[in-house]
Each structure stands twice: as structure tokens, then as C-alpha cells.
Amino acid sequence: MPHSTARREFLLSMSAVGMGILLPGCKKCIQGSALGNAQIPQPTGSLVTRWRQDPYARGSYSYIPMGGRASDRVVLRAPVQETLFFAGEATSSDSPSTVDGALLSGLRAAEEVLASSASRIAVIGAGVSGLAAAAALADAGLVVEVFEARDRIGGRVVTDRTLGTPLDLGASWIHGARGNPLTDIAEDLDLMRAKTRYGNQVIRNEDGEVLCESDTSAGWQEVTWVEHEYGADIADLSDEAEEEGGLYGGKDRIFVCGYDDVLEAFAGDYEVRLNAVVDRIEWSAGRVLLDAEGTPFDAVIVTLPLGVLQSGSVVFAPELPQEKRNAIADLGMGLLNKVYLRFPEVFWDEEADLLGYDGPERGLFSEWVNIAKITGEPVLLGFNASSVADELEGWTDEEIVAEAMRALRGMYQG
């Protein structure tokens, strides 16, 4: 989720007390710095994510679609015969589709296991939920083995450093820093964070003109306020989706040196098997087998992303109860993709936290994060979400970067 409750709170507070920068009437609208007709430079490096095509995620984060219910998450997380336990962001009702939701879901599943008689536990997935569960169980003295399909831990928390600076391909923010367990972790590990002020945004159209938020198109508002948040088309969202999340107060914070530093907090006395793709979970009460030659476990915590569960790439034998299969089918797996572009120097509005693009095509590169403001490096991060992002996943990297550059040329060359 790129903005969450803090953004919503900001919007509400703006209209309530008139303190915002982008007020209707445009009096205090940020003016931005125009580049005139000068050519903007070509990027010297780029990173493009495709979370839908990722076989171990199949999307970015969950949401409640039309026809789905908040109660589907309750059904999804319910243990089966004290043997199959479930964690992961999609099982969180308080803070779904976030890292903190994943973390707390892992701790909740660990408590459920501890209340059972199981002592030898398999955890599927070394994302934040799986690692948090494994660390808690190992702390309590249980024997824990984590099976992770990728060649790294972290799942949807992943930081790329190939462009010479840490850039998060999955999660970026602590959503609502006050009271958030990730704030405690960041404090303990002394991780540098920067505030994001969503109101500190310069919005431009394809002619390079600066717009007040109140003058932006309805499409731009829907995309940046809603569709980027849920990773879903506005028409596909249930009313119940809006009521989820917003557990914590305070500003959103972004990790300056990369989100993956938080993973250190989940170190513990348990084994992680990397490159260990699980494709079959054979189970009966008190017994779980993940591969034919392996030793059985007493229980398993399944942290497979909702999109993986929906894809059927992991077979449960016997299959999951019908109610749980219905919940899996009825929830939605949203999509938010990122494009990072590194430039020789900053040519954009360097004081803005965010750059908006209200261009001719709805949803294409509508919002950008000014990474230079956070790290000092001349990098921009562009977002695409929902069906637009799904379509772009079929494009080559070169085509996607060319489209991103088209948006930036509109914004800064006019």
C-alpha cells in the first residue's frame, strides 16, 4: 500500500481545518519548478517490478472485492484440526496488506500453535509473517523448519541495491508509525526512517502545468487515492474494503537504507531452507508431510500469499474445507507495481515528497515518489496499480521505461 490511513487522515484533516497545501481555490497550491523546454536526461538505470507474474506472490497484497466479505479473512486464518495454521497479510483483519499485519499474523499463528500439543513445526514461507512465527516458536523451545521457495528471505519485503542505492521493490512504508510494532523494531535496530508528507505533492498535467489537487481529474483522484492503495480497480472494491486498516496513528515513515534491514529482528534458533518450493501439503490430524522422503511435522504454519493459494500451485491433500476454499476464492489479490529510474541529476521538483501526473491516460504513472528527498540520490519511483498494472506486466522493460519517460517529459517539458 503506498499510502494508507495517514493519507486518508490527511485528506480529511485538510478539508476539515483548511490546513492543507492544496486547498480548493488553489491559494496555497505548491507551484513547483518548471524545466521549461530543456530536455530531461535519459535514465542511467531502471528497475521494473512484476508482482503478478511472480510465482511466489501472484500479486502485491490482498483486498476485499465485490462479493467478498471482511469475514473471509477470519475464515482464512482459522486453524484446521490443530494441524494446519494460517498466517500472512491476507489473514489480518486489523491491518491487512501491510508488513505490520503480516508480522502480527505470524505471532498470532505462533500462539495458536503453542496452545496445541505440536512440538515439531514446519513454516511455509520466509516472509515477515513466517519469520515472525518461526522466531516466536523457536523462542518457546519448539523445533522449527522454514521452507522458502526463493533464494532469499523477506518475501514481499525486498530491497534492491544494484542501482547503487537501496530501493524497495515491495513494501516501502511503515503505515502509521505511532504504536506500530515496526517502529519498535526500527528503534531497536536503529534504522533510519524519513517522514512522508503526502500533502507535499506537486501535480502536473501533460503540458507541464501545475494543478491544485482540487483541479485534478476524477480519474486521477480515484487512481491515486484509492486504486494505488488497494491495488484494485475502484469498481471492484467492496464497501467493506474501506473499513479495513488504519490501526495506527502518526505519519507514514519510509526506510532510508532499505526495508529488508528489519528482517534481522526475526533471527532465531530455527532452520531456514531456501530454494525449497513446497507444492504439496499432505496432512492428517497431528501429522504433516511436505515431501515424500521428509520426516513428518506435527503441524504447519502456511504463510503462502493469497495469490499463491488462489493459483492452486500448492496442493493440500486432503483438500482444505469448503468454507476455507470459498474464502480464498472470494478475497482479491491486488496489484501495485513500481518503476525506479535513476538519472544523472535531479530535474524535478526537488522539495516535493510526491509528484502527481494527471495525464491523458487514466492510471498510467499517476504518482511518483521523489527518492532524492529521502536518500539524496537522483532517483524517481513511479507507480502503476490495478488493471493498468496488469496490462503493463505484458510489456517489455524498455516499453515500460519509455512510457514512464513519456509521462515525465509531459510533466517537465510540457
Ligand SMILES: Cc1cc2nc3c(=O)[nH]c(=O)nc-3n(C[C@H](O)[C@H](O)[C@H](O)COP(=O)(O)OP(=O)(O)OC[C@H]3O[C@@H](n4cnc5c(N)ncnc54)[C@H](O)[C@@H]3O)c2cc1C
Ligand atoms: C509493491 C508493493 C508495495 C507494498 N508497499 C507496502 C508498504 O509500503 N507498507 C506495507 O506495510 N506493506 C506494503 N506492501 C505489502 C507487504 O509487503 C506485505 O503485506 C507483506 O510483506 C507480506 O508478508 P507475508 O509474510 O504475509 O507474505 P510474503 O512476504 O509474500 O511471504 C510469503 C513467502 O512465501 C514464499 N512462498 C510462496 N510460495 C511458496 C511455495 N510454494 N513454497 C515455499 N515458499 C513459498 C514466498 O517466496 C514468500 O517469501 C507492499 C507490497 C508490494 C508488493
